[in-house]
Amino acid sequence: MEMAIIGGTGVYDPGILSNLREINVQTPYGAVSPTVGEFNGVEVVFLPRHGAGHSVPPHRVNYRANIWGLRRLGVKRIIATTAVGSLNPQMRPGEMVLIDQFLDFTKGRPSTFFEGGPQGVVHVDYTEPYCPELRAEILKAAAQFGYKVHDGGVYVCTEGPRFETPAEIRMFAKLGGDLVGMTNVPEVVLAREAGICYATISMVTNFAAGMATGPLTHEEVVALMQENTQRLRQVIMAVIGALPKERHCSCQHAAPKADHFFEEG
Numbered sequence: 001m002e003m004a005i006i007g008g009t010g011v012y013d014p015g016i017l018s019n020l021r022e023i024n025v026q027t028p029y030g031a032v033s034p035t036v037g038e039f040n041g042v043e044v045v046f047l048p049r050h051g052a053g054h055s056v057p058p059h060r061v062n063y064r065a066n067i068w069g070l071r072r073l074g075v076k077r078i079i080a081t082t083a084v085g086s087l088n089p090q091m092r093p094g095e096m097v098l099i100d101q102f103l104d105f106t107k108g109r110p111s112t113f114f115e116g117g118p119q120g121v122v123h124v125d126y127t128e129p130y131c132p133e134l135r136a137e138i139l140k141a142a143a144q145f146g147y148k149v150h151d152g153g154v155y156v157c158t159e160g161p162r163f164e165t166p167a168e169i170r171m172f173a174k175l176g177g178d179l180v181g182m183t184n185v186p187e188v189v190l191a192r193e194a195g196i197c198y199a200t201i202s203m204v205t206n207f208a209a210g211m212a213t214g215p216l217t218h219e220e221v222v223a224l225m226q227e228n229t230q231r232l233r234q235v236i237m238a239v240i241g242a243l244p245k246e247r248h249c250s251c252q253h254a255a256p257k258a259d260h261f262f263e264e265g
């Protein structure tokens with residue numbers, strides 16, 4: 001099971017995977033229950049980030065259990081989806097953005113596997129937080145279907161679960177943010193610590209607070225995601241079909257001396 005999809009808001013079912021079965025994986029952070037299926041003979045793990053029926057808010061997602069569990073299953077690559085608000089007038093609702101950087105404005109989340117102590121202190125490089133090989137394949141697949149995808153974007157991760165104030169959005173824009181969401185940190189951080197290639201396809205669901213015409217609602221975010229889930233799935237499945245088995249990026253070596261953090265027992 002080398003390939004996983006983490007489905008964000010609006011992406012709750014594994015779509016066109018066949019031979020579906022739910023499995024249970026124990027981790028030091030709690031159990032996770034992803035669905036495993038097949039696509040063109042490739043085994044794919046599907047994990048809805050917010051749990052079945054979207055019951056877990058962004059600040060309470062068990063990110064460490066999710067990523068640990070996927071690593072334990074042998075996952076080497078993750079494609080994640082995320083709904084985002086846009087601060088950038090060029091990135092419009094209904095468009096996809098292949099983010100390449102993040103700004104971390106989360107507050108109280110466990111964000112690392114590397115907690116020090118006898119296991120040692122580890123610092124990981126995040127010059128290129130998102131896997132270049134996965135990103136290139138996603139761009140190719142989207143182009144093949146004629147979908148508009150922005151190549152690059154700065155994702156601002158807020159703590160949530162509330163939406164932002166217009167003043168916060170103006171600040172994020174001044175700092176260089178393009179998009180705002182509540183989940184990519186620590187997910188991308190932990191994937192890199194675990195040596196897993198990771199890329200996120202962000203779907204713009206709305207212009208951010210103060211740029212939109214009225215108050216924001218979760219319902220409008222979910223509705224726009226539902227309209228666009230089919231396109232996201234198409235792109236992800238094309239990528240899964242096209243990826244070479246071997247990885248040619250350096251993601252697997254992001255934390256070369258940290259394998260002992262993932263040993264069990």
Ligand code: HPA
Nearest residue numbers: 083084085180181182208
């Ligand atoms: N803010 C934060 N998260 C979001 C938004 C937003 O405007 N839209 C979708 N997820």
